[in-house]
Amino acid sequence: MSRDNRFSTRSVHGGELRVKPYHSLTTPIVQTSTFTFADTADLVAYKENENQDDRVEYGRYGNPTVAAVERKLADLDSGEEALLFSSGMAAITVTLLSVLSAGDHLVMTDDCYRRTRQFTTEFLPRFGILSTLVPVGDYAALEAAIQPNTRLLLSESPTNPYLRVVDVPRLVEIAHRHDLSTVIDSTFATPVNQRPLEFGVDLVIHSATKYLAGHNDLLAGAVIGSNEMIADLRETQGMVGAICDPHSAYLLLRGLKTLALRMARHNETGLQVALSLEGHPKVRRVYYPGLPSHPDHTTAGKQMSGFGGVVSFELDADLELTGRFVDALQIPSISPSLGGVESLVIQVAVVTYHELSSRERAELGIADALVRLAVGIEDADDLIADLHQALARM
Numbered sequence: 001m002s003r004d005n006r007f008s009t010r011s012v013h014g015g016e017l018r019v020k021p022y023h024s025l026t027t028p029i030v031q032t033s034t035f036t037f038a039d040t041a042d043l044v045a046y047k048e049n050e051n052q053d054d055r056v057e058y059g060r061y062g063n064p065t066v067a068a069v070e071r072k073l074a075d076l077d078s079g080e081e082a083l084l085f086s087s088g089m090a091a092i093t094v095t096l097l098s099v100l101s102a103g104d105h106l107v108m109t110d111d112c113y114r115r116t117r118q119f120t121t122e123f124l125p126r127f128g129i130l131s132t133l134v135p136v137g138d139y140a141a142l143e144a145a146i147q148p149n150t151r152l153l154l155s156e157s158p159t160n161p162y163l164r165v166v167d168v169p170r171l172v173e174i175a176h177r178h179d180l181s182t183v184i185d186s187t188f189a190t191p192v193n194q195r196p197l198e199f200g201v202d203l204v205i206h207s208a209t210k211y212l213a214g215h216n217d218l219l220a221g222a223v224i225g226s227n228e229m230i231a232d233l234r235e236t237q238g239m240v241g242a243i244c245d246p247h248s249a250y251l252l253l254r255g256l257k258t259l260a261l262r263m264a265r266h267n268e269t270g271l272q273v274a275l276s277l278e279g280h281p282k283v284r285r286v287y288y289p290g291l292p293s294h295p296d297h298t299t300a301g302k303q304m305s306g307f308g309g310v311v312s313f314e315l316d317a318d319l320e321l322t323g324r325f326v327d328a329l330q331i332p333s334i335s336p337s338l339g340g341v342e343s344l345v346i347q348v349a350v351v352t353y354h355e356l357s358s359r360e361r362a363e364l365g366i367a368d369a370l371v372r373l374a375v376g377i378e379d380a381d382d383l384i385a386d387l388h389q390a391l392a393r394m
């Protein structure tokens, strides 16, 4: 499939063989743990790189269903190669463990998925890798945090849960001046809304569990970048074993075919919901990069073509009253994920930061009344009516 075709065409056909095994229209699930060789000569030829033709010897080193997803993702995100993982966290942790060594330092932006921050600030130091957190949007602080042993700049964009958008060309410019690698977790955007590799970022990471798969029914992660960088990560993955299984890969491949359609709907509904909440007397503030009131609205407009389906907002309420609002919602389910066809909602303080006190959460910038709504593909008017009836019952 030529990259001259447009996004929706490539999301359906990209990365998949034109003629597939058994003349199946869809890429089959190659459900096997290992692969066979006709005889010793066949195995020796394989080892000597003579008959590789997409062959692999063992399931931890590759699988044809997984490889089809990897080719599609590389195509959609404008990369040379992609590598699939068992989850988004597997993608993030294996990438950092593979790229960094003892004595290295990384700089990352502060608003991010909590587990990513935990991994860098609490786990990596055990291996002699330290990090500095800087506020998203403060490029002077980011540059000031760079040390002689800094190797990498890491950021989500948009961030979780405040939807901050990093100025990607500016980040890349700083990185190039200091000879650093750049990694963007682009989970909230997907390649439909933003393609950081086109701005010179080195590696893009996705929790494919979210929009890429799109149906809240699997976990997977992906990293996309140059052949050289992905080859190193593939080598590490072969040892660590954090691979995506063929069945999840098939579901992900299926989900990717409708990615453009789904994202158009998420973008549209996300904006409508954000507009309907902004200015409501019981809503203190809405965080959505598509709103002119968002601090990164201009940046987002320059590098994104849509703003996604996650809308965070702070109610004019305390912890308990916010819980009552969430409980009164009838369409979204209370669940800590996003990006699927079903709308999901969480009170961030309760789901992600439950064991912290209100003051500790405030220090991390997490308000008790912060709600993260991940709109699905239900009818926007129904979702808005549901939100407004729940606000009325607070």
Ligand SMILES: Cc1ncc(COP(=O)(O)O)c(C=O)c1O
Pocket (backbone or CB within 6 Å): 087, 088, 089, 090, 113, 156, 160, 185, 187, 188, 206, 207, 208, 209, 210, 219, 220, 221, 337
């Ligand atoms: C921005 C972001 N990155 C990574 C992850 C981790 O992904 P996974 O749950 O697939 O491990 C999440 C999960 O919520 C996320 O929101």
